[in-house]
Amino acid sequence: xxxxxxxxxxxxxxxxxxxxxxxxxxxxxxxxxxxxxxxxxxxxxxxxxxxxxxxxxxxxxxxxxxxxxxxxxxxxxxxxxxxxxxxxxxxxxxxxxxxxxxxxxxxxxxxxxxxxxxxxxxxxxxxxxxxxxxxxxxxxxxxxxxxxxxxxxxxxxxxxxxxxxxxxxxxxxxxxxxxxxxxxxxxxxxxxxxxxxxxxxxxxxxxxxxxxxxxxxxxxxxxxxxxxxxxxxxxxxxxxxxxxxxxxxxxxxxxxxxxxxxxxxxxxxxxxxxxxxxxxxxxxxxxxxxxxxxxxxxxxxxxxxx
Amino acid sequence: xxxxxxxxxxxxxxxxxxxxxxxxxxxxxxxxxxxxxxxxxxxxxxxxxxxxxxxxxxxxxxxxxxxxxxxxxxxxxxxxxxxxxxxxxxxxxxxxxxxxxxxxxxxxxxxxxxxxxxxxxxxxxxxxxxxxxxxxxxxxxxxxxxxxxxxxxxxxxxxxxxxxxxxxxxxxxxxxxxxxxxxxxxxxxxxxxxxxxxxxxxxxxxxxxxxxxxxxxxxxxxxxxxxxxxxxxxxxxxxx
Numbered sequence: 001x002x003x004x005x006x007x008x009x010x011x012x013x014x015x016x017x018x019x020x021x022x023x024x025x026x027x028x029x030x031x032x033x034x035x036x037x038x039x040x041x042x043x044x045x046x047x048x049x050x051x052x053x054x055x056x057x058x059x060x061x062x063x064x065x066x067x068x069x070x071x072x073x074x075x076x077x078x079x080x081x082x083x084x085x086x087x088x089x090x091x092x093x094x095x096x097x098x099x100x101x102x103x104x105x106x107x108x109x110x111x112x113x114x115x116x117x118x119x120x121x122x123x124x125x126x127x128x129x130x131x132x133x134x135x136x137x138x139x140x141x142x143x144x145x146x147x148x149x150x151x152x153x154x155x156x157x158x159x160x161x162x163x164x165x166x167x168x169x170x171x172x173x174x175x176x177x178x179x180x181x182x183x184x185x186x187x188x189x190x191x192x193x194x195x196x197x198x199x200x201x202x203x204x205x206x207x208x209x210x211x212x213x214x215x216x217x218x219x220x221x222x223x224x225x226x227x228x229x230x231x232x233x234x235x236x237x238x239x240x241x242x243x244x245x246x247x248x249x250x251x252x253x254x255x256x257x258x259x260x261x262x263x264x265x266x267x268x269x270x271x272x273x274x275x276x277x278x279x280x281x282x283x284x285x286x287x288x289x290x291x292x293x294x295x296x297x298x299x300x301x302x303x304x305x306x
Numbered sequence: 307x308x309x310x311x312x313x314x315x316x317x318x319x320x321x322x323x324x325x326x327x328x329x330x331x332x333x334x335x336x337x338x339x340x341x342x343x344x345x346x347x348x349x350x351x352x353x354x355x356x357x358x359x360x361x362x363x364x365x366x367x368x369x370x371x372x373x374x375x376x377x378x379x380x381x382x383x384x385x386x387x388x389x390x391x392x393x394x395x396x397x398x399x400x401x402x403x404x405x406x407x408x409x410x411x412x413x414x415x416x417x418x419x420x421x422x423x424x425x426x427x428x429x430x431x432x433x434x435x436x437x438x439x440x441x442x443x444x445x446x447x448x449x450x451x452x453x454x455x456x457x458x459x460x461x462x463x464x465x466x467x468x469x470x471x472x473x474x475x476x477x478x479x480x481x482x483x484x485x486x487x488x489x490x491x492x493x494x495x496x497x498x499x500x501x502x503x504x505x506x507x508x509x510x511x512x513x514x515x516x517x518x519x520x521x522x523x524x525x526x527x528x529x530x531x532x533x534x535x536x537x538x539x540x541x542x543x544x545x546x
Contacts, residue, residue, distance in 0.1 A: 189394050193394070195356070
């Protein structure tokens, strides 16, 4: 029994990370009809900016292969999370202006190449700054395994899950209740009609990329104590999160969140059975889902009354 | 109030409006009639800033506005109720209306009061206040589109095909509202395929054919013009 609960909790934790990143994919897709294919590099960059901040806040040398656990204590970890989100958000503005806006809305798929290329450049810059070695990152809650109903859980997993849920609930409220959220929905429906309302569509699109990239940056710092920070960590997470968004329905933010959790738990459950079969089963199931529900589990083909 | 001087609008290499010159004076209802593909909607899009003006001038209240972004046009007092209504289907009637006033940054109290004003003009929308716009009938969506445009407190209201796809009874109702809006002092530029109805309520009108203005005059003059009657009112003089 304990082992199942343990599997469920770590599945939900990793699923929470997938959900955050998947939500980011959904935010840019609904508002600009483009995706940031450098999202993986934003996750890795987020993790390393987090590492750098933790070291900086503690007055330590800026490169290392393991961050000492004191460096993540008290206010330092939350501050590093916020800083990574903010820096990644700014980088999101940059990628939108340089690699997406010149091509968005003009048809064609140039933005796919340009965002991928931006990601490759980011990774090379990252390697030049931080080097290729992975960095161990301590959890602010320590690394002692907690016992919940007999199941062993890493405290960081609970923290990741709590943060992911908190962020997503807050965003959901903003999107549904606030004026800016409704303006974003209007842009998602039609940038032209939204502009007739006096909404500055260009600004909303920049904001969408900042938010989406910020989420990836935050996800990177959250996952670093579990997966350890590496400039090659992002691609796997981004691919899974993208799959989660597709399963949930790219144009449905809540669907993307559910997709993330479903994928995380599924992956964790298959891993319990046969670790080496994990990816095969997970991606096999994704293909199966799409064969029967092309718009995703929670997506629906938009129907407008004419 | 609004003056178009030799305005050209094009979709890539294809000219949609050629050298259109149109005047709208304050307080007038001006109609633009013409067949399918005559360039009527394109002309309104050009005025609202949704289409780049390839040459010519659009002057509103003495200022050149042809290069302004659409979200700035609406702040100047020009609102467009677009062709096909284009309400936000996944938002409620109330939210659609508040979006119409988005750029005015009103407090919630003022916003509620202004939404209430629209409900007085369109009582059917009040019953649907918290319904998603996608669930409304075509006529209700058209009313919502007009009310949403009015929430921007425009001095010039651009109406694109408000009768499109609606039952005759609903069209009567919509045109009744246009007449009452005019009484309240809003200047209206109306694009319509239903030429007879549009000409009947218009002070002045322009006939557009393949992108060019071919006729202009008062609504009544055009309504009785034999060419207009033959081409757009379906009244033929040489029927066998």
